Amino acid sequence: MSNVIIEFGTRTSGKVCMKTTVGDIDIELWSKECPLACRNFIQLCMEGYYNGTIFHRIIRDFIVQGGDPTGTGEGGESIYTTSFKNEFHQRLKFNRRGLVGMASGNDGMNGSQFFFTLNATPDLDKKHTLFGKIVGNTLFNMLRLGECETGNDDKPLRTQKILQVEILSNPFNDIVPREKKKDKKEKRKDPRVVESRKSNILTFGDETEEDDQEIAVFNKVE
16 A cells, blocks of 8 residues: 555655654655755655754744754755755645754755744745655654753753654655765854744844844744
8 A cells, every 4th residue: 555645735755764762753755846855855864864963953832953963053964066945835834733844044045954843833834845744653753852841042951863764765766875975064054043932923033133032043944
């Protein structure tokens, strides 16, 4: 029986199992709708890029973010020669928990960082690439991440990490793992985004000085 599931009027194509310190997280991908993001994610998984990386930012009832090999929220590179632009599809909306998006800076460019939604986050529509969803009972493992106690800068007090990623279904049969190169630990350009605690509306970094209630979210969800 096929693992393809119809949702939002679109079919998923591609699946990985992300093994983490809170258990497995199964992710299905919208590879046809978001080919750049999904190819980037699959190849990075194939190359072991995410292995051992931490979930460096958790905001309760909002998002869990990871995918930065530096663990700072300022690093990470795509498989392409440079970062890549967002991809949007009219049928893909951030309308529930368990969705997977690319974490871009306010320039709309993406590297390796991604996030899981802990709730419906419609303010992220047309701002971040929605390229996958968490399926089955593994959703509850991801939700456990959202319950972690955090400290300064929304970083979990107890380290939670990705142990390994297994590719269960690869929609890109032409992907060949690259030779491992030295980590440049390159900082992302202008990665700051701001979340308003009052309205849950995200604004760009150049608006942060207007409201003391807004809290900077570096290299996070816009």
